[in-house]
Amino acid sequence: MIEFISQPWHWSISGLMIAFVMFLLIYLGQRFGVSSSFQAMCSIGGAGKIADYFNYDWKKHDWLLVFVAGAIIGGGIAVNFLGSPEPVQISSATIADLSELGIQTPRTLDEGLGFIPHDLFNFEMLTSLKGILLMVVGGFLVGFGTRYAGGCTSGHAISGLSNLQLPSLVAVIGFFIGGLLTTFVLLPLILS
Amino acid sequence: MKLLKFLFVGILFGIVMTKSEAVSWFRIQEMFRFQSFHMYGIIGVAVVAGAIMHFLIKSGKMKNHFGETITFGDKPKTYVASILGGTIFGLGWALTGACPGPLYTLLGQGHWIILVVIGSALLGALVYGMLKPRLPH
Secondary structure, three states, rough: OHHHHHHHHHHHHHHHHHHHHHHHHHOOOOOOOOHHEEEEEEEEOOOOHOOHHHOOHHHHHHHHHHHHHHHHHHHHHHHHOOOOOOOOOOOHHHHHHHHOOOOOOOOHHOOOOOOOOOOOOOOOHHHOOOHHHHHHHHHHHHHHHHHOOOHHHHHHHHHHHHOOHHHHHHHHHHHHHHHHHHHHHHHHHHOO | OOOOOHHHHHHHHHHHHHOOOOOOOHHHEEEHHHOOHHHHHHHHHHHHHHHHHHHHHHHHEEOOOOOOEOOOHHHHHHHHHHHHHHHHHHHHHHHOOHOOOHHHHHHHHOOOOHHHHHHHHHHHHHHHHHHHHOOOO
């Protein structure tokens, strides 16, 4: 059983499981959307004193903070007990493109799981412009953008689209405009 | 403890994010380069299965755990915020290779450097909250 789960999952299984998680949250009286946790955490930190946006009863998101704690634990369980026998197998075209940008894709588990590019995402890189752009500016844009758009991949792309919400479709189009700009314009500049 | 249920759903979510490889910076690059169907398959199946689920819940007037009929609110029709915020998030998504769910999952995998990304995301949310009255929605 454990061996069966430990294989990398086929995309159709993964998609069904995400829909199942969304169903569980709806059944428990909530909605699937992770980025609201940023608003709740800022609110707990006292941001309500600076901006009205954080002046709300964060306890309505207490379940989400517990869910997020679960996601952290789940990540730990998955890599420690359900780890795949090989790193993430991406297409050879992507491996070649990334190699041109100077990024090596792990081919063995010793080189990494293929989840994050370790040469770029590490504490030493925080002293370089490259690292600051990828980790700090990148993270800032994720927090700012998801709150501005009112949702991220879970709230808009999956929850919103599957409930036929037009604002979510517009947001997902935005995700791709931004993602393509970074991939084909910003990343080559940053990594050159 | 009513919140404990959400811990278990969260654990399942973290496992799904990891095993689906949606947490992979490399998979996100592959997606934005249109070089594999993997991420599109995951999101596509989740959306189609979710749409069927929404339809069944609405037509069957299904009740939730508390015995209340499940209803769905509409997303606010703030299209300017959707497109501008969405684009800003997209710029960040391709840089960090992770959207919010995977960020938490990666942290749990022991990638402490992700704390920097999460901290920056919180700062981004904070600045959005401060600028919100002055931004077009």
